[in-house]
Amino acid sequence: MSHHDNHVHSENHGSLKSYVIGFVLSIVLTIIPLVLVMNNVMSGGPLVITIMVMAVLQLFVQLFFFMHIREGEKPRYNVQALILGAVIVFTIVAGSMWIMTFNI
Amino acid sequence: MAQAMTHHEHGHAHDHDHGHEHHEQLKVLGFWIFVVTDCVLFGTLFATYAVLMHNYAGGPTAKELFELPGIIASTFILLTSSFTSGLAVLAMHKRNVKQMIGWLIVTALLGLAFVVLEVNEFAHLVGEGATISTSAFLSAFYVLVGTHGLHVTLGLFWMVALMIQLKRRGITPVTKRKVTNLSLYWHFLDVVWIFLFTVVYLMGVM
Numbered sequence: 001m002s003h004h005d006n007h008v009h010s011e012n013h014g015s016l017k018s019y020v021i022g023f024v025l026s027i028v029l030t031i032i033p034l035v036l037v038m039n040n041v042m043s044g045g046p047l048v049i050t051i052m053v054m055a056v057l058q059l060f061v062q063l064f065f066f067m068h069i070r071e072g073e074k075p076r077y078n079v080q081a082l083i084l085g086a087v088i089v090f091t092i093v094a095g096s097m098w099i100m101t102f103n104i
Numbered sequence: 105m106a107q108a109m110t111h112h113e114h115g116h117a118h119d120h121d122h123g124h125e126h127h128e129q130l131k132v133l134g135f136w137i138f139v140v141t142d143c144v145l146f147g148t149l150f151a152t153y154a155v156l157m158h159n160y161a162g163g164p165t166a167k168e169l170f171e172l173p174g175i176i177a178s179t180f181i182l183l184t185s186s187f188t189s190g191l192a193v194l195a196m197h198k199r200n201v202k203q204m205i206g207w208l209i210v211t212a213l214l215g216l217a218f219v220v221l222e223v224n225e226f227a228h229l230v231g232e233g234a235t236i237s238t239s240a241f242l243s244a245f246y247v248l249v250g251t252h253g254l255h256v257t258l259g260l261f262w263m264v265a266l267m268i269q270l271k272r273r274g275i276t277p278v279t280k281r282k283v284t285n286l287s288l289y290w291h292f293l294d295v296v297w298i299f300l301f302t303v304v305y306l307m308g309v310m
Contacts, residue, residue, distance in 0.1 A: 014190075014194075015194075016191075016194060019187060019190045019191060019194065022187070022190075023183070023184075023187040026183055026186075026187075027180075027183065030179060030180070030183065030298075030301075033302065033306055034176065034306070037306045037309065037310055038172070043310075047310065048307060048310075051302050051306055051307070052302065052303075054302070055298050055299055055301075055302040055303075058295075058298050059295050059298065059299075062186070062291050062294060062295050062298075063295075066186060066187075066190050066291045067288060067291050067292075073129065077133055077136075078133055078136035078137075081136055081137050081140045082136070082140055082143075084140065085140035085141070085143045085144055086143075088144050088147065089143055089144060089146075089147030089150075092144070092147045092148055092151045093147055093150055093151045093154060095151075096151035096152070096154065096155050097151070097154050097155060100155045
């Protein structure tokens with residue numbers, strides 16, 4: 001049992017390859033919105049949505065390639081806590097923005 | 105209290121080796137939960153900013169104030185430091201203390217550069233008359249970005265303390281867990297910055 005756990009442990013932290021892939025993806029996902037905003041390729045709503053999607057994608061890149069969220073011991077309480085946090089954050093941010101649209 | 109716990113566990117080191125490992129694992133989970141609560145803290149500050157971002161009160165607007173070149177530099181500095189803190193963790197699992205402390209030093213220097221750039225930016229803004237009391241937009245801006253900067257600064261002190269501990273004790277289950285938590289914290293701060301960069305700066309200059 002102990003042996004098996006140790007084995008799982010050593011697989012837990014990714015490899016140099018996964019860090020490099022994560023780093024390159026993060027750079028690409030930073031440069032794309034930057035170019036879009038600086039060159040006025042799009043404007044208004046579509047641009048906001050596109051750069052937010054890039055930010056969320058980069059969040060997932062960091063979670064998977066840097067924070068190794070897939071590789072923890074089961075059950076993954078950290079993932080469950082994170083999902084709860086995401087629900088709370090979404091409720092607070094979207095709820096605040098929505099309700100303040102009535103403040104005219 | 106924590107000190108007493110460690111002593112106690114050392115006393116039973118032989119028969120409780122696995123229990124000790126497990127205990128450290130539990131502390132990493134505890135740290136994850138802290139990170140989630142910190143996400144909620146930033147979530148409320150983001151919500152405040154999103155609501156107040158156009159309330160300039162006759163003061164300067166985001167478009168007039170923000171200068172992207174410095175922000176782009178900060179972004180890549182923090183992104184690189186997130187990567188190098190990961191390399192420190194890799195070196196830790198290879199049990200290479202020297203390499204590990206080396207990458208932590210690189211990470212800390214990049215973090216310091218980030219904080220210096222941010223302090224300069226704030227000083228520049230205040231010099232232009234855009235203070236925290238100028239408008240609701242600027243109040244929300246300084247609180248949101250400042251809270252992130254404070255987190256990075258705190259992380260720097262933590263990192264230095266941990267490097268001293270690593271030098272003295274080497275790689276033990278306890279220092280291993282501490283470095284794991286620190287790198288989690290550091291990646292998390294980078295994630296928060298991505299959203300700051302997108303929502304505050306990119307949307308600000310649009």
